[in-house]
Amino acid sequence: MYGRYGNDQLNNFVIILSLAFCITSMFFTGYVRLIFTTLQFIAVIYWFARAFSRNHQQRRRENYGFLKLWNKVKGFFKSIPAFFKRLADRKHKYFKCPNCKSRLRVPRKRGKITVTCPRCYVRFDKKS
Ligand SMILES: [Zn+2]
Structure with a gap:
């Protein structure tokens, strides 16, 4: 792994996403299952491509963009209880x-x- 990028928050998200695709595919058959299995496969390939990448600057930039978006999503869900408290x-x-x-x-x-x-x-x- 020397010189390789390794793991970060975006990669953790991608691997959890691929796990979610795997679990979801178990509930379906036929084409829907094929779609979820393909998505899982793509997510795993993306994870490997990022983890073994030597372009650290680009991977860090991607992770930064992901964290910006992720914090917005997290902030929205954190604000929901306060919103209902204000409403009440x-x-x-x-x-x-x-x-x-x-x-x-x-x-x-x-x-x-x-x-x-x-x-x-x-x-x-x-x-x-
Ligand atoms: Zn003021």
């Missing part, structure tokens, strides 16, 4: 600061109020 909270109103985009919470039914962002100290009017 009838005593406060939530909005984003127009300057720094941080999420702010103010009490409801106070009419027009001037809000000061605790993060960037920008003041703006909002109806609560």
